[in-house]
Amino acid sequence: MATLYYLILAPMVYLAVAVSVLGTLWRIARLLRAPAAPPPPPIYPSRKPSWLFALGDALLLPSVFKHNAPLWAALGLFHLGLAALFLGHLELVADFKALQLIPHSIFLGKGLIGLTVLVCLMYFLCRRMVSPTKELSVPEDYLLLVLLLFTVLFGAQMDWARTWFGYSSMGVDEYRGYLSSLIRLKPSVEGVTSAGHSFMLVAHVFFANLLIMAFPFTKLMHAIFTFAMNKFRRG
Amino acid sequence: MEAQLHDSLVTLFESKLSTQMLLNLETCSRCGICTPACHAYASMPLAKYAPAYRAEVVRRIYKRYFTKQGRFMPVLGEAKDITDAALVELKEAAYSCTGCRRCMVYCPFGIDTQQIMSIAKLLLIGAQAEPETLSMLADMSVSKGENIDALKEGFLSGIKRLEDQVVEKWRSQGEHPIPTDVVGADVLYVALAGAHSIIPAAAVFNAAGEKWSLSFFEAVNFGAFVGDPTKTRLILDRIVNEAKRLKVKEVCICECGTAVRVAKQLKDAPFAVVGLTEMHARYLRQGRIKLRKLPGSYTYHDPCQIARNGGVYDEPRYILRHLVEDFREMSPDPKYNWCCGGGGGLVAMGEETLEFRMQSAKVKAEQMRGSKAEVVVTACENCHTQLSDLNRHYALGQRVVFLSSLVADALIP
Amino acid sequence: MSTIAYAKELDLRNLPCPMPVVKISKGIKEVAVGEVVKAITTDPGALTDFPAWAKTSGHQILETETTGTEVNFYIKRLK
Ligand code: HEM
Ligand code: SF4
Ligand code: SF4
Numbered sequence: 001m002a003t004l005y006y007l008i009l010a011p012m013v014y015l016a017v018a019v020s021v022l023g024t025l026w027r028i029a030r031l032l033r034a035p036a037a038p039p040p041p042p043i044y045p046s047r048k049p050s051w052l053f054a055l056g057d058a059l060l061l062p063s064v065f066k067h068n069a070p071l072w073a074a075l076g077l078f079h080l081g082l083a084a085l086f087l088g089h090l091e092l093v094a095d096f097k098a099l100q101l102i103p104h105s106i107f108l109g110k111g112l113i114g115l116t117v118l119v120c121l122m123y124f125l126c127r128r129m130v131s132p133t134k135e136l137s138v139p140e141d142y143l144l145l146v147l148l149l150f151t152v153l154f155g156a157q158m159d160w161a162r163t164w165f166g167y168s169s170m171g172v173d174e175y176r177g178y179l180s181s182l183i184r185l186k187p188s189v190e191g192v193t194s195a196g197h198s199f200m201l202v203a204h205v206f207f208a209n210l211l212i213m214a215f216p217f218t219k220l221m222h223a224i225f226t227f228a229m230n231k232f233r234r235g
Numbered sequence: 236m237e238a239q240l241h242d243s244l245v246t247l248f249e250s251k252l253s254t255q256m257l258l259n260l261e262t263c264s265r266c267g268i269c270t271p272a273c274h275a276y277a278s279m280p281l282a283k284y285a286p287a288y289r290a291e292v293v294r295r296i297y298k299r300y301f302t303k304q305g306r307f308m309p310v311l312g313e314a315k316d317i318t319d320a321a322l323v324e325l326k327e328a329a330y331s332c333t334g335c336r337r338c339m340v341y342c343p344f345g346i347d348t349q350q351i352m353s354i355a356k357l358l359l360i361g362a363q364a365e366p367e368t369l370s371m372l373a374d375m376s377v378s379k380g381e382n383i384d385a386l387k388e389g390f391l392s393g394i395k396r397l398e399d400q401v402v403e404k405w406r407s408q409g410e411h412p413i414p415t416d417v418v419g420a421d422v423l424y425v426a427l428a429g430a431h432s433i434i435p436a437a438a439v440f441n442a443a444g445e446k447w448s449l450s451f452f453e454a455v456n457f458g459a460f461v462g463d464p465t466k467t468r469l470i471l472d473r474i475v476n477e478a479k480r481l482k483v484k485e486v487c488i489c490e491c492g493t494a495v496r497v498a499k500q501l502k503d504a505p506f507a508v509v510g511l512t513e514m515h516a517r518y519l520r521q522g523r524i525k526l527r528k529l530p531g532s533y534t535y536h537d538p539c540q541i542a543r544n545g546g547v548y549d550e551p552r553y554i555l556r557h558l559v560e561d562f563r564e565m566s567p568d569p570k571y572n573w574c575c576g577g578g579g580g581l582v583a584m585g586e587e588t589l590e591f592r593m594q595s596a597k598v599k600a601e602q603m604r605g606s607k608a609e610v611v612v613t614a615c616e617n618c619h620t621q622l623s624d625l626n627r628h629y630a631l632g633q634r635v636v637f638l639s640s641l642v643a644d645a646l647i648p
Numbered sequence: 649m650s651t652i653a654y655a656k657e658l659d660l661r662n663l664p665c666p667m668p669v670v671k672i673s674k675g676i677k678e679v680a681v682g683e684v685v686k687a688i689t690t691d692p693g694a695l696t697d698f699p700a701w702a703k704t705s706g707h708q709i710l711e712t713e714t715t716g717t718e719v720n721f722y723i724k725r726l727k
Contacts (some may be wrong), residue, residue, distance in 0.1 A: 030257070037253035038500060040350055043339055044546035045570065061343045067268055133267040135282035136291065140304075140311040141265055217304045218311075225262040226344050232255060233345030371673055371705065372666055379700040386696040389712070393692030396717055427665040428693020453693055455665060491665070585670045620664040 002193065008206045009178070010187035016209040023216030028224070042235030050234035057230045071127070078120035084113045085155075092175040093183060106172050111163050114156025121149045140218055147211050154204035161197055170195035236319050240362060244317050245300055247361040251354045252301065259351055260297050262344045263287055269338040269348070274573050275331055278597035286338035286348040289328040293351050296321060322364050329355035329462075330366065331591065333581060335539035335574035349579075356462025368584045369461035376457055377466055380473035383451055390451055391415060397430055397437075404438035404643050413437050416481070417448035422514075423483040423506075425454040425474055425494070427616055432489045435643030436511060442646050443523040447487075450477055454494035455616070460580030471497055478506050487514050490637055492540030492578065492615040499545060510541060512614045515642050516550035519557055526645040532561040534608035535638075536622060537572045538615035551614060551638055558645055565606045573599045575613075577621025592621060593628045600629040614638045650713050652722045655683040661690045661718065669697050676707060676725050684710065687721045694719060 047053045056062070065072040088108035091099055125145050128137045161167040174191040181188040192201055214220065252260075265287055271277055275284040282288050298305030298314035305314035315321060334349040359365040379386060394413050401412040413433065414420070424440065424447050426432040433449065440447045452473045458466030478486050485507045488495045495510045509517075518524045535555060541547045548569050555562050566572040576596025581588045603611055603625065611626070611633050613619050622635045658675045660668040672687050679685055687698070695712070698721050702709050710722040 027261075031254050034252055034254040034257050037251075037255065038502065039255055040347060041496065041500065041544050041546075043336065043345070043570075044543060045548060046546065057343075057345070063341050064266075064268055064343050067271070067341055071266070071268070132270050132276075132280070132282055132285055133265070136265045136267050136270070136285060136287050138265070138291075138311070138313045143311065217302075219262070219264050222262050222264050222344060225258050229258050229262050229344040229346065232258070232347075233339060368670055368673070371701070372669060374704040375669060375697060375701040378704045379696055382700060382703065383696075386699055389695035389699065390692065392714070393695040393719065396714075397692060426693075428668065428691040428697050429663070429665055430690060430692060431662075432665070433692065451696065453665070453697075457666070582664075583666055583670065585667060585674075616665050 005193045005198070005202050006189055008202050008209070009189045009192070010182070012209050013182060013205065016212040019213045020215050023213075024221070024224070027216050027221060031228075039232060043233050046235050051231060054227070054230040054234040057234070058226045074120045074123050077116050078124070081113050081117035081120065084108055085117065085152075088113065089179075092172065093179045094176060105163075107159050107163075111156065111159045114152055114159055117152050118149065118156060121145055121152065125149070144211075144214065144218060144220065147207055147214065151204060151207040151211055154200045154207065158197060158200045158204065161200070167195075167197060170198065170201070236317070241317055244358050244361050247357055248296065248300065248317075248354060251357060255347075256350060256354070259290075259346050260294055261302075263290060263294070263346055264344075265291070266343065268343060269341045269346070272338040272341040274333075274335070274337070274576055274598050275595040277573075278576075278595050283327065284331060284595070286332075286342075287346075289332055290346070290348050290351045292321075292324050292328040293354050297354075317358070322359065322362055325355040326359055326364060328352065329359065330579070330581070330588075331595065333539070333574050333576060333578035335578055336544055337539070337571070337574060340543070340570060352579075353462050357464075360461065360463055365461050366580065366584055366587075368587065369457055369580050370463070372457035372583060373461050373463060373466045373470065376453070376470045376473075379452065380469060383473070387451060394433075394449065397434055400430070400434050401437045401441070404434065405442045405646055412441060413449055414447060415449045415451070417446070418481050420446050420448035420481055420483050422447040422485045422487050423450055423474075423478045423481055424448070424487045424489070424511075425450040425452060425498075426489045427453050427455060427491060429616075431637070431640065432491075432616065435637070435640040436489060438643045438646065439515060439518065439524060439639065443518040445518075445523075448481055448483070450474060452477065454488050454498070455491050455583075456493055456497045457580075457583065459493055459497050460583055467497065471501070474498070475501070475504060478504075485509055487511055490614045490616060490619075490639055492538040492545075492617060496540040496544055510545070510547060510614070511639055512541070512547060512554065513550050515639065516553050519554060524642075525647050526557050526642065527647045528557075529559050529641065529645055531559070531610055532563060532608045533559045533610045533612055534563045534565045534603075534606035536565060536575060536603075536611055536613040536618055537569045538613060538618045539572075539574050539578060541614060542572065543570055551612075554638060554642060555612065558641055561608075563606050563608050565602055565611075573602050575599055575618040575621040575625070577617045577624075582617045582620045589624065592624065596621065596625055597629075600625045600631065603633060604629070604631050608633065610634045610636055612636055612638050612641060650711050650720070650722060652684060652686075652710055654686040654722060655679040657686045657688070659688050660694070661688055663691075665693075666697075668694050669701050672698070672721075672723065673701065673705060676705075676723060679725055681725050681727060684722055684724050687723065689719050689721065690717060694721070698723075 177191045269286040295315040298312045329352045332352045398412040458470045498508045708724045713720045
């Protein structure tokens with residue numbers, strides 16, 4: 001068991017990050033190496049400066065707001081939630097003064113961010129189980145959502161365990177010890193494998209690893225490609 | 236399917252993979268926001284008419300041959316081999332899409348389903364499974380370019396027969412009401428085969444005192460409909476060469492959406508390209524023609540290739556303000572105007588596609604009826620044919636007319 | 649008036665683009681090889697379209713006859 005915990009918490013993390021970074025670079029390189037064809041016209045009426053409107057389209061999703069407002073709200077909460085989770089994780093590595101400009105306890109959001117993201121994920125999943133989105137969906141779509149769901153669920157549980165139910169055997173100091181050791185390339189997992197709910201951390205990291213590795217080989221690349229696509233549409 | 240054909244289709248597919256095409260193929264999150272955007276889906280809510288579903292028919296093949304995921308874990312994305320059954324699906328997807336790009340307005344990423352369908356069309360050509368009618372028309376156009384010297388005389392005699400009708404609309408003529416082959420003309424006008432695309436335009440050119448010349452060729456590009464890049468180029472080159480030979484400053488394309496779009500995509504040509512509607516708006520602005528007001532109530536159907544995909548929204552409305560008192564917008568925001576349902580070669584296939592065209596454009600017919608206008612004006616041959624068919628099929632009791640013919644009818648000295 | 653005997657007559661007057669060519673290419677398949685179709689047209693473009701179509705599809709235009717604003721083509725199905 002200890003070996004398995006170690007494999008997931010240390011080598012697999014490195015592997016996942018390497019696969020993800022190299023895979024993403026490879027996919028971007030492939031796009032750039034592809035021949036340029038005469039571009040089709042943009043969508044009119046055009047607005048200037050087109051890059052600014054394209055950026056607005058990519059970040060604010062005005063067309064989703066217009067045509068499916070509930071989905072827009074869920075997407076907004078979900079993606080903002082992801083951003084907040086990212087910042088939250090930074091604080092599990094070390095103390096960042098800039099992030100504490102608005103003082104808060106760690107982890108960010110008192111356990112509500114995970115909950116929000118979970119609700120959004122359930123909504124995305126349900127939406128894909130009914131027509132007409134069902135017919136468009138392929139296994140990848142469900143699998144990614146389930147992966148995310150598991151990752152967030154186990155992550156949130158740890159947070160809830162600590163902040164709502166007072167589990168104190170594994171806390172911010174232990175997380176910081178583990179994560180900063182990973183970054184220093186001297187992984188040390190002792191502090192986080194002996195608590196009663198350590199299995200949650202291992203499961204959380206396991207699913208996160210899968211998700212990180214999946215990034216370059218799935219539609220998650222939309223996070224990067226959207227900027228180029230929207231620029232093409234704006235001309 | 237034979238291995239050789241299979242391999243050649245994979246190579247053909249690869250030839251379409253430009254940077255932009257890869258982005259179109261790799262970005263879709265299958266969110267389905269585009270689903271209600273398509274007139275075919277809105278009229279007949281079947282999954283196969285959802286834009287992303289059509290795209291997925293092509294994308295599945297893309298994944299199978301060109302992505303790591305499709306090669307190692309095909310089930311994830313339902314990656315698929317090119318088979319005879321796949322060709323049938325490709326044909327259904329591509330030839331129920333009119334290329335209007337309304338779905339592109341809805342998509343949060345701006346995925347261009349029409350571009351993706353161009354892969355399907357090319358594969359069909361490679362497998363000799365494209366609609367026969369369209370390739371027959373494209374071949375005819377190409378052959379015309381190759382044999383124009385032998386064909387000129389017949390064309391000129393046909394043009395001569397129209398002159399009286401031009402003069403009827405606008406009397407004060409020079410020597411030739413329909414000039415052809417004028418070296419040094421300012422404008423080369425490229426029409427269609429039918430007299431209705433020549434006579435009104437000629438009258439307006441003459442009224443505006445334009446130094447123009449009629450092209451020997453038809454503007455429409457059947458190569459583009461069937462999705463054959465080589466033939467598209469050959470067909471366009473006929474016009475480019477004529478324009479260069481006559482040293483014109485501008486090439487003016489008749490009321491044909493495809494023709495306008497294809498010609499406007501020309502890069503580095505020694506002449507500018509304008510559509511007839513833009514030309515007429517310019518004449519009005521410059522005071523070169525004057526129009527009387529026509530009675531009745533009017534609405535305007537924006538041809539997708541001229542408006543959403545060409546940016547010409549203001550010009551037809553400017554002309555109509557001079558032409559009529561009672562103008563009613565068809566769609567609150569013209570960017571969202573429904574496609575007529577006849578583009579992408581569907582109208583050119585005639586009776587073959589009539590039933591599908593009528594069913595898939597039910598929302599268009601409702602929009603026409605909803606405008607409560609007596610006259611539906613448009614500026615594209617395909618749209619005109621399709622709207623006329625809808626008018627008949629749904630017994631709308633409206634009149635469908637070309638904008639250019641209204642302008643010609645309303646000319647005053 | 650032409651004296652050529654024909655098996656079928658097609659009225660292709662005042663049709664939108666590209667119906668005259670589409671209809672003749674369908675119509676010619678409805679007569680036997682060796683028989684003739686008469687097509688009545690009003691499009692000036694038909695005078696270039698029809699010969700170009702006949703060439704690419706392998707049929708023969710026997711005669712082109714002008715009457716007022718109309719042009720009649722007599723086309724023999726060769727295959
Ligand atoms: C600027 C960046 C981004 C934009 C514009 C964007 C846009 C979108 C849009 C429009 C959707 C709707 C698709 C749907 O409902 O399926 C979506 C869904 C999603 N996005 Fe993003 N996204 C971005 C970044 C990210 C990032 C960084 C991730 C991180 C992994 C991510 C993960 C997801 C997931 C998992 C879904 C749900 C897919 C589903 O419903 O099946 N996105 N995004
Ligand atoms: S381009 Fe038009 S016809 Fe084609 S899928 Fe999109 S909305 Fe439908
Ligand atoms: S709106 Fe765009 S991303 Fe969503 S399913 Fe349609 S094409 Fe794909």
